[in-house]
Amino acid sequence: MIDLAIWNLTIPVGTPSKVIDTPRLVGGYSDRYFRSGNTLFFWSPVTGSTTSKSEFPRSELRETFNDGRLRNWTYPEADNALKATLAINQMPSSGRVIIGQIHIYQGKGPLLKVEYLYDAGKKRGDVVAKYRQKPGSDDIAVTIAKDIALDERFSYSVNLSSAGYLKVSAENYSWGQQLSSSWKNKKLYFKAGVYTQDNTGYNDEGAKATFYKLDVGHQKK
Template identity: 45%
Template sequence: MIDLSTWNLTIPVGVPAAVISTPVLAGGYQDHYFQSKEGRLFFWAPVNGTTTANSTYPRSELRETFANGALRNWPYSAADNVLTATARITQVPSNGLIAFSQIHSKNGTSPPVMLGYQSFSPTGYGNVVISFRGNPASANATKIVLSSKIKLNQDFSYEVFLAKNGRLTIGLVEPGGAVKTWSGVLNSAWASHNLYFKAGVYTLDNNGNETSAGAAVFSTLKVEHR
């Protein structure tokens, strides 16, 4: 079973979007946008859902906290910071694009790292894409295709490892067992930023009705600060 005692949950209802506190989430919270059952987490975010204050897109997404519900934010230099997960993307909106994991910054609206999935329906496959903003002053993020061999409804495992020296390594195991890795280094300007992990579904589309949505299932999810 996935431990929910160190996360809160944003769901795409209310203005701004509602946040389910850690104690309520860990106590067995379920709704239309999030379910925890049979040891797995189910996330769903329709394109017409409401958004957080600084976003134009809807989300059903976990955000790192302490067990008492206080937000957990950390400088990358304090520890080796690791998120590991096994997930499958089960639905994408009309543009085919969602995000499923992030390292975000409390100090700004543009994260240093986002993992996204881009579906290409004619081929049956999709890309797992890294959006990497090595410097917080950068206007645009660098896009890296980590894997082009992930279909909808296929499990894949991945790890996001941000070392205390600022080196970021992302690894992914494709459904066939092939391992893909990428590494980069955060600019030292990120050292003054308080960071945190996110995981779930951030639907990068807001055109259409609720039949157009992003959805994902996580069968493992763990965060460590070593």
């Protein structure tokens, strides 16, 4: 069973998008965009609503404490890890969905996006890490895994050490990079789910994924 006591959930309904708080999520919340049990199911149609700071819809978890307060951390406090095993079940016509993030609290642009990029012709997709070397800089993209089909299970892991070393792994490949110390005092948090990178099409178009495992850890130094 995946622990939901450390997350809240944004779903693509309402203006701005609705947030389901942690206690309600733990209590067994379910709708057409999210279902929990032994696995977690996420659905985010291209016609869904967005948050106030985004043009794209999402069905996505965000780190919290178990009382629902937002959890934000700075990387020197601990070794910080996000691990997931999932399958992508459906993709929008853009071929892009974000399945994990290290975001910055009240800042512009995440530190890291783990993105699945799908080629409809090949019927395969790649896992790409897009990171910012320092706050406000442009994304740098690194391919972490290749040729993953829809409905095929795969795993990824993200680690940001207390020394500021970012490591992303998927399947049999690992990549790492020392980040600028300008991230040191920024408040960060993990996200996971489906953040559909498309906002045009019919209401049955969008991104779907099933998560079989999802873990977060903050190992103190």
